[in-house]
Amino acid sequence: MKTLVVFLLLMNVSQHASAVESYEGNSFVLPCQFPTERFPAPSVVWSRSDLSPPTVHQRQLQGDELKDQNQRYSGRTSMKTDSLETGDLSLNLTNLQLSDSATYTCSVRNFGDELSRSDVQLQVKERFPSWAKALLVLLVLLVVSGGLLFHFRQYFMSVPWVEVDSGVESVQLICKTTVCLPKDAKVEWKDANNRKVHVYENGSDQPEKQHEDYRDRTKMKRKVLEPGDLKV
Ligand SMILES: *[C@@H]1O[C@H](CO)[C@@H](O)[C@H](O)[C@H]1NC(C)=O
Numbered sequence: 001m002k003t004l005v006v007f008l009l010l011m012n013v014s015q016h017a018s019a020v021e022s023y024e025g026n027s028f029v030l031p032c033q034f035p036t037e038r039f040p041a042p043s044v045v046w047s048r049s050d051l052s053p054p055t056v057h058q059r060q061l062q063g064d065e066l067k068d069q070n071q072r073y074s075g076r077t078s079m080k081t082d083s084l085e086t087g088d089l090s091l092n093l094t095n096l097q098l099s100d101s102a103t104y105t106c107s108v109r110n111f112g113d114e115l116s117r118s119d120v121q122l123q124v125k126e127r128f129p130s131w132a133k134a135l136l137v138l139l140v141l142l143v144v145s146g147g148l149l150f151h152f153r154q155y156f157m158s159v160p161w162v163e164v165d166s167g168v169e170s171v172q173l174i175c176k177t178t179v180c181l182p183k184d185a186k187v188e189w190k191d192a193n194n195r196k197v198h199v200y201e202n203g204s205d206q207p208e209k210q211h212e213d214y215r216d217r218t219k220m221k222r223k224v225l226e227p228g229d230l231k232v
Contacts (some may be wrong), residue, residue, distance in 0.1 A: 009054070010063070013081070018031070018118075018119075018120055018121070019120075019121040019122075019123065020120060020121070020122055020123070021122070021123040021124070021125060022096055022122070022123075022124060022125070023096070023124070023125050023126070023127050024096050024097060024098055024124055024126060024127055025095060025096060025126070025127060026096050027073075027092060027093065027094035027095065027096065028092075028093050028096055028122070029090045029091065029092050029093075030090060030091045030104050030106070030112065030120045030122065030213065031048070031090050031120060032044070032046075032089040032090055032091065032092060032106035032108075032118055033087055033088060033090075033204060034089055034106075034108040034115065034116045035087045035089055035091065036084045036085075036087050036089070036108060037084070037085055037086070037087055039110040040110070040111075041061065041077075041110055041111045042061070042084050042108065042110050042115075043058070043059060043060040043061070043065075043084075043109045043110075043112075044058070044059050044083070044084070044089045044106060044107065044108050045057075045059075045106075045107045045109070046058070046077070046091045046104055046105070046106055046107075047104070047105050047107065048070070048102050048103070048104055048105070049103070049105065050102060050103075051070050051102075052070075053068050053069075053070050054070070054079060055068045055069050055070060056069065056070060056073050056093075056104060057069065057073065057077040057078075057079065057091055059079050059083060059084060059089070061084060064079070071201070072099070072100075072147075073093075074093055076093060076094045077091060077092065077093055077192075078091075078092045078094075078095075079091055079092065089106055089108065090105070091106070093122075096124045097124065098124050098126065099124075100104075100122060100124045101122060101123050101124045102121075102122060103119050103120070103121045103122075104119065104120045104121075104122060105117060105119050106118050106119075106120065110184070123191070145169045173189070175189075183203065184202060184203075186199070186200065186201045187199070187200040187220070188200075189218070191211075194213035195213065195214070196209060196210045196211050196214075197210060197211065197214045198210055198214065198218040198220055200220055205220060
């Protein structure tokens with residue numbers, strides 16, 4: 001009876017393939033089933049024919065046999081301890097890498113004779129595709145450079161520079177507008193300490209609004225509504 005079962009199974013050496021996908025860094029279980037419990041000396045070899053050595057994982061009745069295992073899979077493969085008793089020959093592959101994308105073959109043997117062979121095609125995908133990474137890098141660069149530009153903005157803005165000796169009678173600070181100002185435009189000169197140096201509003205100077213340090217020391221050109229020059 002047992003030989004008949006073996007014969008029928010041998011006649012039926014399965015050759016099917018399936019495709020699965022996962023993401024890098026994940027662990028993934030490559031499926032494989034075969035009623036190994038019906039055989040006296042079963043073993044299973046997971047392999048990749050495109051690698052040398054091709055062995056990814058090997059399980060015998062005594063346990064795992066990993067001396068021929070390809071270095072790439074060192075410490076990253078495992079099968080259920082009772083797999084040869086239950087027939088669940090699935091391979092748990094951990095810490096998936098992009099280079100793990102390949103076709104894996106699950107080969108079931110009895111006394112070295114192959115009983116079954118099935119392929120699983122694994123596709124490992126990038127967690128973040130490269131365009132998303134590029135976009136992220138671009139965004140970070142934009143934010144950082146924007147922040148730097150804002151922080152050091154005074155170095156990038158060209159400020160007119162007027163140099164005079166102390167005690168000189170007067171200096172003219174020039175400020176010109178390129179647009180035509182309305183009649184009720186307000187002109188305000190301030191110093192670095194935010195003190196009002198000169199205020200012009202509603203068509204006339206507003207000395208009461210300026211800081212006392214500048215009282216009677218400023219004069220704005222009369223044709224104020226086109227160029228606005230200030231004399232201190
Ligand atoms: C696969 O192995 C890893 C590491 O040993 C374990 O954390 C994970 O639970 C296993 N996956 C399955 C489905 O058994």
